[in-house]
Amino acid sequence: MNGPRTHSSGSSSHKILVAGAGIAGLSAAFRLQRAGYDVSVLESASHVGGRMWTEEAEGYRIDTGAAMLPDSYHQMRRLIHDAGLTQEVRPSGNVYGFLRDGRIHRFGKRLPLRLLTTRLLSARSKVRLLRLAADTRRLSDRLSFRDLTTVPEADESCIAYTDRRLNQELFDYLIEPLSTNYYFAPPDELSMTHVYLAAGSALGTGYFNSPDGVAFLPRGLARHLDVRHRTKVLSVEESGNTVVVTYTDHAGGEHRETVAACVIAVPGPQAAGLWPAMPAPMRSYLSRLRYSTCLHVSFGLSARPREPAMWIFVPRREHPGGLGLCLDHNRAPGRAPDGKGLITLYWPTHTSEKLYDLPDPEVTARALRDLDRLNLFPGLAQRIEMTRVSRCRPCVPLTHPGSIAELNDGLRSLDRSSRIVLAGDYFSFGSTNAALTSGEIAASRLTVTLEAQQPNRPG
Numbered sequence: 001m002n003g004p005r006t007h008s009s010g011s012s013s014h015k016i017l018v019a020g021a022g023i024a025g026l027s028a029a030f031r032l033q034r035a036g037y038d039v040s041v042l043e044s045a046s047h048v049g050g051r052m053w054t055e056e057a058e059g060y061r062i063d064t065g066a067a068m069l070p071d072s073y074h075q076m077r078r079l080i081h082d083a084g085l086t087q088e089v090r091p092s093g094n095v096y097g098f099l100r101d102g103r104i105h106r107f108g109k110r111l112p113l114r115l116l117t118t119r120l121l122s123a124r125s126k127v128r129l130l131r132l133a134a135d136t137r138r139l140s141d142r143l144s145f146r147d148l149t150t151v152p153e154a155d156e157s158c159i160a161y162t163d164r165r166l167n168q169e170l171f172d173y174l175i176e177p178l179s180t181n182y183y184f185a186p187p188d189e190l191s192m193t194h195v196y197l198a199a200g201s202a203l204g205t206g207y208f209n210s211p212d213g214v215a216f217l218p219r220g221l222a223r224h225l226d227v228r229h230r231t232k233v234l235s236v237e238e239s240g241n242t243v244v245v246t247y248t249d250h251a252g253g254e255h256r257e258t259v260a261a262c263v264i265a266v267p268g269p270q271a272a273g274l275w276p277a278m279p280a281p282m283r284s285y286l287s288r289l290r291y292s293t294c295l296h297v298s299f300g301l302s303a304r305p306r307e308p309a310m311w312i313f314v315p316r317r318e319h320p321g322g323l324g325l326c327l328d329h330n331r332a333p334g335r336a337p338d339g340k341g342l343i344t345l346y347w348p349t350h351t352s353e354k355l356y357d358l359p360d361p362e363v364t365a366r367a368l369r370d371l372d373r374l375n376l377f378p379g380l381a382q383r384i385e386m387t388r389v390s391r392c393r394p395c396v397p398l399t400h401p402g403s404i405a406e407l408n409d410g411l412r413s414l415d416r417s418s419r420i421v422l423a424g425d426y427f428s429f430g431s432t433n434a435a436l437t438s439g440e441i442a443a444s445r446l447t448v449t450l451e452a453q454q455p456n457r458p459g
Contacts, residue, residue, distance in 0.1 A: 014038050015259040016446065017245050019233040019274065022050025023432050024423040025265030026221040027079060027439030033225060034082075035447050037260075041222075042231040042247055048222045051395065052432050054213025057388050059337045060300045061213045062344070064390045066432045067326060068311075069208050072201040073433040075145060075440065076217070077208070085220040092209040092332040093310030099318045100173055104376070106309055109204055125169045132166065136199040143200045145437045148399070148428045149408040154196055157401040158187035161195075177313035180322035183396050183430065184292040184348045193399040197429040207310075211334025214432075236262050236275050236420055241453060243419050260450060261419040263442050267291065267394050268426045275420060282410035282422075289426055291394030295352035297367035300386030301341035304329055305377050312376070319374060321351045343380070345371060349395075360389040396430040417449050 014037055018029045021043035033039045047053065051065030069076065069092070080086055097104040098120050105120035115126060135153075136143075142150040158179065162171045171187070175195060179187040182194045210216035230250035237244045243262045248254050264271045268286035272278060278286075310331035316322040328335040328342035336342040345367045347355065355363050364387050371380060407427070414422075423442040425435035 013260050016261045017042060017259050018263040018265055020265035021048040021227055022265060023052045023218055024435040024439040026218050027436045028263045028265060028423050028443045029225050030221050031440050031443035040226045040228060042228050042233050044232040046229050048227060049215050049218035051392060052214050052218050054215035058386045060342050060386055061335050062298045062388055063214045065392050066214050070201055071206040075437045076433050083220050088210045088216050089208050090333050092207045093330045094207050095309045097309035097312040099312055099314045104312060109206060120173060122169060125167060128166050128170060132199060136196055139196060140200055143196055145428050145434045148404055152404055154191055154193040155401055155404040156192050158190050158192055161192050172317050173315055177315040177322060180348045181313050181324040183398055184294045185398055189400060191399045191401045191403060193429055209332035233274055236264055238420050261446050263421055263423050265423040268424060271422055279413035281413035285406045285410035290398045292349045292396045292398055293352040294346060294392040294395040295355055296344050296346040296390050297364055298342060298344040298388045299384050301383040302385050303383055304341035321348060323347050363389050397426045421446055
């Protein structure tokens with residue numbers, strides 16, 4: 001039996017490999033290439049983008065993972081500009097709806113004023129909500145997509161925070177639906193990170209998107225890069241001033257390539273398995289990292305419902321387990337043909353896991369029953385002309401109480417001069433912008449390391 005092919009890159013002192021062509025890996029590769037390095041991205045799938053992807057079906061565009069791009073994603077907007085993709089971006093919907101007692105309570109960019117007048121919450125709860133606003137404002141200077149360890153207060157559980165600062169009504173109609181729709185997990189299992197993210201960066205702000213779907217960004221970055229599809233990285237090992245990356249190519253052949261450095265940009269638990277010498281505290285953090293699972297069903301409609309919201313939060317009080325409804329034609333341009341509608345039902349992790357392996361027709365039937373039970377769109381079934389089931393596993397990294405302390409231990413254990421660096425959505429709030437930012441940080445750190453050790457790098 002033949003062993004792996006061993007080879008060095010033509011200019012191995014300036015060659016960098018990136019494991020993973022999700023948005024973290026692509027942003028790292030783009031920045032490193034702009035800095036003058038010879039970069040290749042190794043991706044096990046047949047397309048780039050990972051969870052930031054868009055599928056097309058019968059004239060509809062379905063974002064299979066990431067969907068919402070708030071204006072607070074400043075790092076993403078800068079990368080879009082630098083990659084020459086600004087012309088592909090448009091303002092998008094910004095109206096949320098929260099369901100209570102069968103009625104949708106809507107909020108847009110004028111969120112503070114609407115919170116004062118809404119019937120979603122009682123007067124007592126509105127007063128208590130000021131505490132969350134004050135806490136978020138107090139933390140705002142440290143709320144960052146770069147590093148979650150700067151906000152240790154966010155390690156508190158949602159339950160404990162609610163008991164200390166809010167009340168049951170706010171838990172039922174704000175904290176719980178935010179958890180179900182942002183992290184696809186119940187707040188009983190989570191820390192406050194996602195609530196602070198929503199309060200500080202997502203609710204009451206504007207949004208942007210592309211008519212071509214969220215995949216416009218990974219596709220646009222990939223056009224600048226050498227991406228090897230159906231290439232699976234097996235291990236990454238540092239040896240002196242080089243890194244040896246072992247991988248299988250699209251034909252199944254095994255290779256060992258010696259390069260200057262490597263960015264590992266795959267989901268946390270996978271990253272722990274690729275780097276044998278990863279420091280123990282970081283390995284412990286990544287190995288224990290849990291991700292949500294999201295199963296969602298999209299329905300193309302022959303006519304659009306009159307509902308103006310782009311997203312409707314459905315709490316457990318309104319539907320067992322809770323769920324989310326996205327009116328994609330309101331959320332972003334280009335998702336449905338003119339005059340037609342696109343609605344997607346999102347289940348949280350516990351429901352998604354129960355249904356995940358069922359055939360698509362059974363999953364679709366369950367989605368229709370749930371929509372019928374909510375009775376928000378009478379006659380919807382008669383307008384369906386396209387159906388698509390999407391499965392996302394892993395979806396979003398879950399931050400439980402204690403996660404920030406574990407992350408801090410992991411980060412402190414890393415050697416900042418190492419030629420192996422990590423990038424992913426597990427360093428901050430689980431989001432595409434956090435993943436992208438981590439990729440840019442990884443590129444910056446590698447540039448500093450390599451310039452210090454190889455000052456005559458070509459420009």
